[in-house]
Amino acid sequence: MLHRGAAAGPRPFNSCLVEAHLQARNKHPAHLKRQRCRTIHRSACGAGDITTCGSNTVDALNAQLLYEEHPPRAPNFIGPIKVIExxxxxxxxxxxxxxxxxxxLLxxxxxxxxxxxxxxxxxGETLVDEIIDKGLWKHSWMQSLYDGSYQGTSMPSLDMPSVASGSNASTREVLDEENSPSSQRAGTSSGATNSGGPSTTNPEAACMQSGFSPEDKTRIAKMTKFNCFGDNREDDALCAVSGRPSAGHIGIWGPFAMLNHSCAPNTMNYVVDTANQGIMVVRAAKAIAQGEEVTISYMGRPQxxxxxxxxxxxxxDYGFECDCQRCLQEQALEEKLGDLYEGLWDEVSERRRPEFDEACLTYAETGDEEDLQALHEHLQASMTQLLGKLQKARVAPNARLAILGSMFELFELKMDVELALDYTEEFVYTLGTATKAVQAVSPGSDLAVSLASVLIxxxxxxxxxxxxxxxxxxALSDEALLARYGPIKDDALKSQLRKANLTMYN
Incomplete structure (x- = not known):
């Protein structure tokens, strides 16, 4: 997704337009056995079927999202949030x-x-083709999405219906109702084919039949590029607890697309594919004051x-410079930290990680720990130097944790070395600091939950x-679990989720 304040110049459509902007994990977990794969197109609830806040409703929905393998219907829940300029x-x-x-929240x-x-x-290209082929570009949410230009965009209402991709009756009914002037902005004409009619599996032919030009296809691709979300897996712990297989997924969720980026977001999000419905879940990961902006991270691991x-x-990737509080804090500290900060990150990622791999090979072949021990001493000295700089600069605790969260690759490598050397006490200290730092900048992330589970x-x-x-x-684990899964009243379920996160992500 693109930060809504950024402007992007026009560019021709190409196959890489969407792919480069997906929020996807880098690898598929090895523990998932590759079974028969199928692509699933489906529809969800119909127009006007919006659920708003209510404690009983939220409790039931939380339980549905956590427990049930096949909920009776797709939720369409909007919490206490609103869209503004x-x-x-x-x-x-x-x-x-x-x-x-x-x-x-969603x-x-x-x-x-x-x-x-x-x-x-x-x-991503397949999703663009699906949007064109099924006529989903006519949907009011699609018409309101940012496409690199504010021309023709509107202020959407969060209670507009969301409709999933598909060709069954419920999808056709909603799309047929949306023959509005806003739909014409996509380049449709009186002869355009709506999704209730015969469908073609050829997107180029669909473009010809619907009467819009290659420029219109480029606009649809840009809307997809700036607003889609994709991941190679769901929350594996939830899948394990509910007995569902994990699904790699990509899609557009209208209300979710209105959320702007922060490098230290105050919400977390993931997709729950219960009953093949692809529900986007967004929760407050921190306390959020009335009127405060609700944010997500666009980046994944680079965060x-x-x-x-x-x-x-x-x-x-997104065409904007971030001015979130975390970025401003770190930029203000750059002079005090000198070259140590980003220089250390470069050193760890470009030099020390390959050294670790070579040292592990040497240890496996000869049993010689000398290279691993030397690497650990260097990493320990670097960590001590960084912490000393932060103390000398009198950095506030929250800003200190944000800086440490930015150095997670140092923590990760140090923990890998300590595990290889069986330095258990050192590992626990490093792990505890890393857990707090990750929870500070990425609260409720699967990494924060996993690290806390390993720590316990x-x-x-x-x-x-x-x-x-x-x-x-x-206590750290409870904080991360609350941010990710909401209030969990069942201690057995909480224990299951801890165990599943330990197994799935460790």
Whole structure:
């Protein structure tokens, strides 16, 4: 997705337009066996079928999203949020009430959606073809999406219906109702084929039949590029708990597309593919004050880089420079930290990681730990130097954690070395600091939940299941679980989710 305040010049349509902007994980988990793959097109709830806030409703929906393999119908839930025009950003979403961590903000079906069970996500080009082939570009949400220009865009209402990709009766009924002037902005004509008529599997032929030009196809591709979300898997822990296979997925969710980026977002999101419905779930991962902007991260793993590499990534992929609080804090500290900060990140990612791989090979072949020990000493010295700089600069605790969150590759490599050397106590200290840092900048992420789960198990081995150290680990875990899954009243379920996150992501 593109930051709504950024402007992008026109460019010709090409097959890489969408692919380069997907929020997809880099690899498919090895534990998932590749079974028969199928692409699934489906529809969700119909027009006007919006559920709003209510404690009983939210409790039931939370349980449905956590427990049930086949819920009876797709939810279309909108929490206490609203779309507004934001100075310098265009449209965005703000909280319409004070929000606690774990509050459900969205549980909505997609406008367009494709998935493959037990396989990586379908391609972005395939989603563009599906949108054209099924006539989904006529949907009011599609017409309101940012396409690189604000010409013709409108201020959407979050209670507009969302409709998933598909060719069954419920999809056709909604699309047939939406023969509005806004639909004509996509280049349709009186002879355009709607999705209720015969469908063609050839997108180019669909373009010809519908009467719009290659420029219109480029616009649809741009809307998809700037607003789609894709991932190679769902939340594997939820899949394990509910007994469902994981699905690689890609789609567009109208209300979700209104959320702007922050490098330290106050929400988390993932797709729950229960009953093949592709529900986008968004929760408050931190306390959010009424009127405060509700944000997500567009980046995935690059979110854990220093500010310089993050800005390069965002400018390259999305066309804007981020001015979130985390970026401004880090930029203000650059002079105090000198070359140590980003220089250390470059060193770890470009030099020390290959050194670790070579040292592991040497250890496996000869049993010689000398190279691993030397690498650990270097990493420990670098960590000590960084922490000393932060203390000398009198960096506030929150900003300090944000800086450490930007150096996760250093923590990760140090933990890998400590595990290889069986330095358990050092590993636990590094892991505890890394868990707090990741939760600070990426609250409720699968990584934060996983790290906390590993911390509990390791502390229990060192100090016993009833030790204060395990209690501290559980407190970190509870914070991450609340942000990701909402309030969990069932202790057995909480234990299952911890165990599943430990198994799936460790």
């Amino acid at each position: 934001m100075p310098g950003k265009g449209r965005g979403i703000v909280a319409s009430a004070d929000l606690k961590p774990g509050t459900l 549980a909505v079906p997609p406008v367009a959606y494709l998935c493959e069970v037990d396989a990586p996500r379908p391609s 854990l880089r220093p500010v310089g590499p993050r800005q390069v990534k965002l400018l390259s 198990v390791t502390q229990a081995r060192l100090h016993g299941a009833e030790s204060p150290q395990v209690a501290q680990g559980k």
